[in-house]
Amino acid sequence: MTKRPGRFSVIGTRRPRLDGPLKVTGRSQFTDDIVLPGMLHGKIVRSPIARGRILNIDTARAERLPGVKAVLTHRDAGDFMAGPDLFLLKQEQVNFFGDEVAAVAAIDEDTAAEAAELITVEYEPLPPVLSVQQALTADAPLIHTYQDSNQADEIRMDFGDADKAFREAEHVRTDTFTVHPNHSCYSEHHVVLADYSLPDKLTIWTPIQSSLFIQMNMAFKFGLPVSSIRIMNLxxxxxxxxxxxxxxxxYIAALLSRKAGKPVKIQCTAAEEFLVYRGGGTHTFTLKTGVMQDGTLKAVDTDLLLDCGAYMDTQFIVLRFIGFSQQMLYKLDASRFRGQLVYTNNPPYVFHHGTGMVALRFALGSQLDLIACDLDIDPVELRVKNAVDKNYTTPSKIHYASCGLKECIKKAASKSGWKKKYKKLPPLQGIGIGCGVIRSGGKGMMDHDTSAAVINVGEDGKATLFTGLPDMGQGSHTAMAMIAAETLGILPEDIRVIAGDTDVAPFDMGAIAQRGTFTTGNAVKQASLDARRQIAKAAAAQLGVKPTQLVFNNRSVYAREAPDRTIPFEDAAYSTLHSIEGRYVTGKGFYNPPTQAVDTQTMQGNPALAYSFGAQVAEVEVDPETGIVKLLKMTVAHDVGRAINPLAVEGQLDGQVFSGMGQALFEECIMQDGQTLNPTFLDYRLPRTFEIPEMKHIIVESIDPYGPFGAKEVGQGPIQCTTQAIANAVSNAIGYPLTELPITPERVLAALRQSGEIAILKD
Amino acid sequence: MKKIITLEVNGDLHEVAVAVHQTLLEVLRDKLGLTGTKRGCAVGTCGVCTVIIDGKAMLACLLLAVECQGRSITTIEGISSADELHPVQQAFVDQGAIQCGFCTPGIVMTSKALLDKTPRPDDEQIREALAGTFCRCTGHIKIMEAVKTASQYERAEKKSD
Known part of the structure; x- marks a missing residue:
C-alpha cells in the first residue's frame, strides 16, 4: 500500500457535507415540502385481504363527495402494467394485503381519505399462500393464474467442477440458515408529486436512487418520449x-393527475408504509461447503429459496447477486448455486439494506465458523488462509485489480484484540468476525454503466458541477465536489453542485450498485480535467510556459519549475473567459467502465472494474435471563480504495453497522395471514440510541488503479460483514450456533436451552 | 367547522383558521409554510417533527393546533440567525452528524431542548434525550458526538459574551 501523505490538498481531508447548513436548518427541500398551485392530494384504496376475488367496485359515493376531482379504478387504468406481473389497479383478483385497487384525488388530504373510505369493494376471500414451501406444493393455488407455477424465477450457476471439488474435499458440511422478512424504515416515507396536467409533459418529484430508470420506465408506459418525462429528485x-x-x-399519482388535469401528491401514511414496500422476504439457504483438513476451502453449493411476495419487481436481480457473491470472497475451486424466487401472498418484497447479499454473508460466515470449529482452526486464521488477493480471478472470472481483504481481516483482528479474547472471554460474552466483498458499479442492468458530468467555471473562479447522481445522504455530492476541486486546484466550497433535475442533469445510471464514487467520480474527474485544459491555455501563455507544465493547486496556477510565480485561479478563469476570443469554460466528461456484462449463458465474466472488501469484529454480551444481546463494540475495517472524505466514510461505516445490527438482532416483520403484525416503528423493533455500540474505524486504502484517485465504494460494502460478525459473536457467547436472523431474545433463549445439552462452539 | 386561533411561533404571532382536529404539524407546514419541520410517520414514533414548546421538546404530529394557543413554539426556522447557525446546528455540520437530513431538524431541536436544560450532558443523558428520535443513516454515532461538541460550542460562546 503506497500512501503518500500530502500529495493531495483536498482528497483525503475531512470535509463536512456542503449541503449541511441547508439540511440542519430545514431548508433542504424534500418532496412533501413542494406545494404546486392547484395541487390535489391522492389516496390509494388497498386490499384488506391477502388473496381474493374482486366481485364489485362501487365508486359512486366517492365521486359524489364534494372536493373529489378524480377517481381511478381498473376501468381507467385498463391493462396498465406497473411491473412484469403487476396490473396497476386490480380488476379480478387481489394478491396481498395492501394490493392497489382504486385511487382518488381531492382538494385536501382529509377529503381524499374520506373519499377512499366511500369506495366499497366486495371481495370473495380465497385461501392465501403464505410460505415458499406451501407455494411450491403441487396443489398450491397459482398466485398468478396465467403462469404455470408459483416459481417467479429460477437461476442456476455452476462455476468450476463442483462434483470433483466435493469428491476431493476432506470435510463437507451442510447447514440451513433462515433470514426472516424485514423492512427498510425510511424516515421519509414513500411520497410522490406528479404533474401530468398537460398531456405532453409529466413531471415527477420523488425520493429515488436513480432518476434514469423511473424516467425511462415512465416514458415507456405512458408512450411519451423520454425527454417529456422530468424527474425531480430534490x-x-x-x-x-x-x-x-x-x-x-x-403511476397512480401520474394517472390521477392526468385525469384531474392538476398536480397530485400522494404521501404514504405510517399505516401504509409497511404495505407499499418492504425489504427482503424470507431467505432460506441450504449451504454445502467442502474443505480440506488444513482449512483450504474447495467448493460451495447453495440452494436458496427466496420469498418473492405477490409481485416480482426487480427481485430477479437479488438471485443473481447472491449467486455471484458466494464465490467472490474466498478462493474456491468451484461454486454451484440454485436460487428460486417464489410467489406467495405476502406483500411484494424488494431490496433491503445490503440486498440479499447480507443474508448470504450471514449464512456463509456462520457456516465458516462451524467449519473452523470442526477443524479446530481459529476463525480469523481460516479467513486469512482462504481470502482472495489482488489479481485473483474467481471461478466465474471476476477479477480483482485491487484487494485489501487480508489487510482488513488482520487489522480488524489485531485492533479488536482478537487473540486475547477469542475463547478466553467470560461466559456469555462473545467475539465474532465477518467479511464481505461488493462491486463498485459495473454492467448487467444495461450494456453500459455510464455516468456523465459537466462543469462550468465562471469568471470568479467558482465552478458549477452538474451531475445526475442522487445524494441520498451518503455524501456523494460533496465527494464529487472534492474530486472536481482537487483536479481544478480549487476548494470544494468553490463548487456548487446542481443535481436532481433530469431536464438539467447529465446522463447517469444513478446511485445504485455502489457505483457513485467510482463511476460518476471518474466522469467528474474527466470533466474537471477538460475544464482545466481550457483554462491552462491562457494561464500558460501568461506565465510563458507550456500548458503541460502547469500545476493547479489551492486556488492558484503556476509552472512546476517556478512555483514562486503564481496566478490566482480566479484570474486564470477570468482571462480565459474575457480574452479576445471570448471563450467559455465548460468541461465535459463521461465514464463507462471498459468491462462487459456477464455472459447470459455461462454467467461468466467480470462486469465491474473495482471491488471493495471489508472485515468486522463484533463483541457482544448476552443476558441469560432475558435473552437480550448487547452489542458492545464493533471494529470495522473497510477497503475503500482511497478515502475521498474520511468523515463521510466513517458515516457510511457507522450507518451500515447500525443497520446491520438491526438486521442481526432486532428487525423482523412478524407475519400472520399475509399481514404484518408490527407495522409501526414502535412495534417493529429497530436500534435506537441505547443500542449504539463503541465503534472503531479502520480505513484500508488499496488504491485502486481505475478508481478516481484510487477510490472504490463504501456504499453497501460494510453491511455485508456486520450481521455475520454479530451472529458469530452471539454463537461464540452462548456456545451454540444461531441459524436464524434476527437473533431475537426468544431465539437466544431457545438456543441457550439447547446449548445446555450440546456445546459446539466452546470448549 | 374552523376555529380562529393565535399561535406564537418563533416569537411571531400568527392568526390562523384551523379545523379542531388539525395537528400542529399540519398547521406549521401547510398554513404557516414552515416546512423545516418535516413530516415523518405523523403518529409519534419517529421524532422527525420535534419542535420546542415552552422549553420542552415535543412532537408536532401528536399535538392539536388548538392546544397550542398561548404557548411559545420554536421550530427549526427559529433557532438560527440570518448570519449564523445555532451552535447545535454548527456542531451537527462539523461532526458529520447529517446524512439524508430528513430527521436532522427534529434531532437538532431535541438536542437543543436537552442542552438548554442540561448544558453538560453525559452520554446516558444524551442517549435518553434522543431515544425517541430515529436516524436510519448515521447510526446516531456522530449525532452523539455532535451533541457533545454543541455543548462545548455553547460554553465557549457564553465565555466570550
Whole structure:
C-alpha cells in the first residue's frame, strides 16, 4: 500500500457535507415540502385481504363527495402494467394485503381519505399462500393464474467442477440458515408529486436512487418520449437499496393527475408504509461447503429459496447477486448455486439494506465458523488462509485489480484484540468476525454503466458541477465536489453542485450498485480535467510556459519549475473567459467502465472494474435471563480504495453497522395471514440510541488503479460483514450456533436451552 | 367547522383558521409554510417533527393546533440567525452528524431542548434525550458526538459574551 501523505490538498481531508447548513436548518427541500398551485392530494384504496376475488367496485359515493376531482379504478387504468406481473389497479383478483385497487384525488388530504373510505369493494376471500414451501406444493393455488407455477424465477450457476471439488474435499458440511422478512424504515416515507396536467409533459418529484430508470420506465408506459418525462429528485430521505425504481404509487399519482388535469401528491401514511414496500422476504439457504483438513476451502453449493411476495419487481436481480457473491470472497475451486424466487401472498418484497447479499454473508460466515470449529482452526486464521488477493480471478472470472481483504481481516483482528479474547472471554460474552466483498458499479442492468458530468467555471473562479447522481445522504455530492476541486486546484466550497433535475442533469445510471464514487467520480474527474485544459491555455501563455507544465493547486496556477510565480485561479478563469476570443469554460466528461456484462449463458465474466472488501469484529454480551444481546463494540475495517472524505466514510461505516445490527438482532416483520403484525416503528423493533455500540474505524486504502484517485465504494460494502460478525459473536457467547436472523431474545433463549445439552462452539 | 386561533411561533404571532382536529404539524407546514419541520410517520414514533414548546421538546404530529394557543413554539426556522447557525446546528455540520437530513431538524431541536436544560450532558443523558428520535443513516454515532461538541460550542460562546 503506497500512501503518500500530502500529495493531495483536498482528497483525503475531512470535509463536512456542503449541503449541511441547508439540511440542519430545514431548508433542504424534500418532496412533501413542494406545494404546486392547484395541487390535489391522492389516496390509494388497498386490499384488506391477502388473496381474493374482486366481485364489485362501487365508486359512486366517492365521486359524489364534494372536493373529489378524480377517481381511478381498473376501468381507467385498463391493462396498465406497473411491473412484469403487476396490473396497476386490480380488476379480478387481489394478491396481498395492501394490493392497489382504486385511487382518488381531492382538494385536501382529509377529503381524499374520506373519499377512499366511500369506495366499497366486495371481495370473495380465497385461501392465501403464505410460505415458499406451501407455494411450491403441487396443489398450491397459482398466485398468478396465467403462469404455470408459483416459481417467479429460477437461476442456476455452476462455476468450476463442483462434483470433483466435493469428491476431493476432506470435510463437507451442510447447514440451513433462515433470514426472516424485514423492512427498510425510511424516515421519509414513500411520497410522490406528479404533474401530468398537460398531456405532453409529466413531471415527477420523488425520493429515488436513480432518476434514469423511473424516467425511462415512465416514458415507456405512458408512450411519451423520454425527454417529456422530468424527474425531480430534490433530496432522498434514506434509500438503502430499495429506492432504485418506481412503484405503483408513482403511476397512480401520474394517472390521477392526468385525469384531474392538476398536480397530485400522494404521501404514504405510517399505516401504509409497511404495505407499499418492504425489504427482503424470507431467505432460506441450504449451504454445502467442502474443505480440506488444513482449512483450504474447495467448493460451495447453495440452494436458496427466496420469498418473492405477490409481485416480482426487480427481485430477479437479488438471485443473481447472491449467486455471484458466494464465490467472490474466498478462493474456491468451484461454486454451484440454485436460487428460486417464489410467489406467495405476502406483500411484494424488494431490496433491503445490503440486498440479499447480507443474508448470504450471514449464512456463509456462520457456516465458516462451524467449519473452523470442526477443524479446530481459529476463525480469523481460516479467513486469512482462504481470502482472495489482488489479481485473483474467481471461478466465474471476476477479477480483482485491487484487494485489501487480508489487510482488513488482520487489522480488524489485531485492533479488536482478537487473540486475547477469542475463547478466553467470560461466559456469555462473545467475539465474532465477518467479511464481505461488493462491486463498485459495473454492467448487467444495461450494456453500459455510464455516468456523465459537466462543469462550468465562471469568471470568479467558482465552478458549477452538474451531475445526475442522487445524494441520498451518503455524501456523494460533496465527494464529487472534492474530486472536481482537487483536479481544478480549487476548494470544494468553490463548487456548487446542481443535481436532481433530469431536464438539467447529465446522463447517469444513478446511485445504485455502489457505483457513485467510482463511476460518476471518474466522469467528474474527466470533466474537471477538460475544464482545466481550457483554462491552462491562457494561464500558460501568461506565465510563458507550456500548458503541460502547469500545476493547479489551492486556488492558484503556476509552472512546476517556478512555483514562486503564481496566478490566482480566479484570474486564470477570468482571462480565459474575457480574452479576445471570448471563450467559455465548460468541461465535459463521461465514464463507462471498459468491462462487459456477464455472459447470459455461462454467467461468466467480470462486469465491474473495482471491488471493495471489508472485515468486522463484533463483541457482544448476552443476558441469560432475558435473552437480550448487547452489542458492545464493533471494529470495522473497510477497503475503500482511497478515502475521498474520511468523515463521510466513517458515516457510511457507522450507518451500515447500525443497520446491520438491526438486521442481526432486532428487525423482523412478524407475519400472520399475509399481514404484518408490527407495522409501526414502535412495534417493529429497530436500534435506537441505547443500542449504539463503541465503534472503531479502520480505513484500508488499496488504491485502486481505475478508481478516481484510487477510490472504490463504501456504499453497501460494510453491511455485508456486520450481521455475520454479530451472529458469530452471539454463537461464540452462548456456545451454540444461531441459524436464524434476527437473533431475537426468544431465539437466544431457545438456543441457550439447547446449548445446555450440546456445546459446539466452546470448549 | 374552523376555529380562529393565535399561535406564537418563533416569537411571531400568527392568526390562523384551523379545523379542531388539525395537528400542529399540519398547521406549521401547510398554513404557516414552515416546512423545516418535516413530516415523518405523523403518529409519534419517529421524532422527525420535534419542535420546542415552552422549553420542552415535543412532537408536532401528536399535538392539536388548538392546544397550542398561548404557548411559545420554536421550530427549526427559529433557532438560527440570518448570519449564523445555532451552535447545535454548527456542531451537527462539523461532526458529520447529517446524512439524508430528513430527521436532522427534529434531532437538532431535541438536542437543543436537552442542552438548554442540561448544558453538560453525559452520554446516558444524551442517549435518553434522543431515544425517541430515529436516524436510519448515521447510526446516531456522530449525532452523539455532535451533541457533545454543541455543548462545548455553547460554553465557549457564553465565555466570550
Amino acid at each position: 433530496n432522498t430521505g434514506g434509500a438503502f437499496c430499495g429506492r432504485g425504481g418506481e412503484k405503483p404509487h408513482h
